[in-house]
Amino acid sequence: MTTQALLSVAEARDFLLQRARTNSQKTENIHLMRARGRVLARDLVANRAVPPHDNSAMDGYAVRLADVQAGVTLPVSQRIAAGRAPQPLAVGTAARIFTGGVIPPGADAVVMQEDTTANSDSVTFNAGVSLGKNIRRAGEDVEKGTVVIPAGTRLGAAHLGLAAAIGESYVDVLAPLRVAVFFTGDELCEPGETLSVGKIYNSNRYWLRAVLEAQGCAVRDLGVVPDSLAATRLALADAAATCDVVLTCGGVSVGEEDHVKHAVEREGELALWKVAIKPGKPLAFGRVNKADFVGLPGNPVSGFVTFLTLVSPFLRKRQGLPDNTLLTAPSFYKSEFTWDKPDPHRTEFLRVKHAQNEQGETVLKLFPHQGSGVLTSMAWADGLVELAPGQSVAVGDMLPFTPFPW
Numbered sequence: 015m016t017t018q019a020l021l022s023v024a025e026a027r028d029f030l031l032q033r034a035r036t037n038s039q040k041t042e043n044i045h046l047m048r049a050r051g052r053v054l055a056r057d058l059v060a061n062r063a064v065p066p067h068d069n070s071a072m073d074g075y076a077v078r079l080a081d082v083q084a085g086v087t088l089p090v091s092q093r094i095a096a097g098r099a100p101q102p103l104a105v106g107t108a109a110r111i112f113t114g115g116v117i118p119p120g121a122d123a124v125v126m127q128e129d130t131t132a133n134s135d136s137v138t139f140n141a142g143v144s145l146g147k148n149i150r151r152a153g154e155d156v157e158k159g160t161v162v163i164p165a166g167t168r169l170g171a172a173h174l175g176l177a178a179a180i181g182e183s184y185v186d187v188l189a190p191l192r193v194a195v196f197f198t199g200d201e202l203c204e205p206g207e208t209l210s211v212g213k214i215y216n217s218n219r220y221w222l223r224a225v226l227e228a229q230g231c232a233v234r235d236l237g238v239v240p241d242s243l244a245a246t247r248l249a250l251a252d253a254a255a256t257c258d259v260v261l262t263c264g265g266v267s268v269g270e271e272d273h274v275k276h277a278v279e280r281e282g283e284l285a286l287w288k289v290a291i292k293p294g295k296p297l298a299f300g301r302v303n304k305a306d307f308v309g310l311p312g313n314p315v316s317g318f319v320t321f322l323t324l325v326s327p328f329l330r331k332r333q334g335l336p337d338n339t340l341l342t343a344p345s346f347y348k349s350e351f352t353w354d355k356p357d358p359h360r361t362e363f364l365r366v367k368h369a370q371n372e373q374g375e376t377v378l379k380l381f382p383h384q385g386s387g388v389l390t391s392m393a394w395a396d397g398l399v400e401l402a403p404g405q406s407v408a409v410g411d412m413l414p415f416t417p418f419p420w
Contacts, residue, residue, distance in 0.1 A: 023361040023400075026289045027324050030299060031340065033285070033306070034331035040189035046177055049169050051230045052187035053334045058163040060180040063153035068117040069096075071148045075130060075137055076100075076109040076121035079145055087138040094118065108137050117149055124148035156180060166336040168230065188334045193226050194253030194305075195219070196236035198246065198264045198274060199312065217314050217389055218263040225321060226261075228420055229329060246277040254281070254305035259332065261325070262298075264312025274298060274309045282307065290403065292360040293386035294320040306332070313386040319363045319398065322418070344400070344414035351380035353407035360403055365395035368415060378413055 021029065041055040070076065081088060091107035094100045096114030103109055103120035111117075111124060123143045131138040156162055162180060163173050169187070177185055202216040203209055216238060226233050234257055239249045253260040262274050275298055278284045282302035287309075289297045293316040298309030308325055310317040327340040347368055356362065366378045378399060381391040397417040407413065 020288045020290055021286060023289060023291050023323060026286065026291075026297065027327060029286060030324060030328040031331055033299075034328050035306075036332065036334045041186050042189055043184050043186050045184055046174050046182070049174060049177075049185055049187060050171065052169050052185075052190070053230070054163055054165050054167045054169060054173075055186040055188050055334075057161045057165050058177060058180075058182065058185060060156045060158055060160050060162050062180060063158045064156035064179050065150055065152055065154065067152050069150050070094075070111045070113055070115045070117065070124045071150050072124065072126050073112050074124045074126040074148060075139075076103060076111045076115075076118055076124050077139075077143065078103065078105065078120060079122050079143065081106055081108075082123070082125065082139050083142050084140060085138070087133075087136050089136050092118070110137075122146065122149075166334055166339075168333075168335060168339075190230060190232040191259065191329060191333045192234065192257040193231040193259045193261055193329070194234040194236060194257035195222055195226070195261045195263075196249050196253065197238045198241060198262060199238065200241045202238045218310075218312070218317055221314065221318060221389075221392075222261065222263060222310075222321070225326070225420070226329075229326065230333060231259075231329065241273065243273045243276055243280075246273040247281055250277050250281045250302050250307070254302035254307070257305055259306045259308065259329065260302060262307075262309045263317050264310075278302060278307050278309070289320075289324070290360040291320060291323070292357050292362045293384075295360070297324065311386075314389045315365075315392060316386040318389075318392050322398070323363060323400075326419070342416050342419070344416045346412045347415050348375060348377045349380075349399075349407050349409055349411045349413050350377040351407065352409060353380070353401070353405075356401060356404050356406050358404045362401040362403075362405075364399045364401065365391040366399050366415065367394065367396050378415055 088108040090110050091104050092101055092109045094109055094111040094115040096112055100116050100118035103118040109118050122145055125139055125143045126148060129141045162176055197216055197219055201213050203213045205215050223233055236249055236253060239245050275287055278298060278300050282300055284298060284300035287296060287298045289295060294311055296311045297320055300307045310320055330340050364384060365381045368376050368378055371377045381394050383391060397415050399413045399415055
């Protein structure tokens with residue numbers, strides 16, 4: 015493949031994924047309180063059952079099935095709250111039991127309190143009960159020895175709760191992917207600074223850091239690099255020496271002040287730099303020392319869309335996530351808009367929002383301005399529609415919608 019090859023979106027994505035080296039050699043053992051969003055390094059195996067004992071699913075009375083029928087009154091022989099060890103249930107008695115309480119030996123059902131009439135030291139049953147009624151069995155949720163969370167899982171709130179339920183306070187996770195970012199363009203200023211003629215605020219820095227951190231990456235921000243080949247080469251070498259991936263915004267086109275492409279070629283190697291995507295097109299990918307390099311286009315929407323569709327799956331694979339989690343399958347909804355000027359050569363990603371129409375159907379609305387510099391389209395939208403090259407859209411067409419991951 016030459017650096018001048020124009021790749022389809024699918025080809026570019028496959029190309030990146032094939033070159034995504036899993037960051038699996040470095041692991042950390044961390045407390046559950048700090049593990050949200052991290053990628054599990056090894057299968058988490060339950061060393062105990064959950065729940066550990068048969069327990070009551072509700073407040074009521076633990077009984078022997080043979081002792082109970084409608085109208086029978088039994089003495090209450092013990093009281094079992096959650097966290098208390100019960101005594102064996104004496105024949106011909108009932109045990110007052112509360113939700114989560116351990117079922118006493120000998121009991122084989124729980125009658126909920128709504129089906130009883132309680133007295134000071136006895137209880138009358140207003141209905142019969144079936145075997146095992148209202149009992150949660152030991153191991154009903156998790157059996158001892160089973161894999162409760164497979165390696166490669168990005169840990170969310172439910173995973174952390176499940177790890178705690180089996181008694182694990184620490185988990186082995188992959189070291190976070192270290193991503194260095196810098197931005198090129200002498201026209202860039204930071205928010206809060208006074209703009210002079212020709213200057214703009216550096217919006218790319220803020221959305222890019224946000225999406226990287228949301229994806230669980232450890233970000234090193236080198237800020238804005240002056241528009242010179244020497245400065246760009248120094249920044250690349252510095253970033254590649256300390257991080258797994260280097261990401262830039264801008265400077266990957268062919269203009270006289272676009273130095274990133276040339277800097278990568280001098281410091282390392284460049285694999286591709288043009289993709290048939292709209293908004294977008296210039297995308298640099300290569301290697302600087304041991305670090306992967308990705309150069310996003312400088313227009314904020316172009317960079318945002320390119321990151322979501324191509325770079326984010328690449329980073330997820332580098333983070334050690336399994337292949338079936340790298341891409342989000344789209345949902346199909348009716349279009350409420352027309353698109354009659356499709357690009358004949360590039361895959362287009364339209365910024366859309368899904369909403370309910372008057373008939374209660376979920377439909378897709380189009381942001382009216384789809385330019386590559388219109389960042390308001392990303393803030394307004396909640397997802398993207400992917401159109402094949404040359405594909406037009408009529409009202410009512412079923413379109414593939416992929417929601418934003420935030």
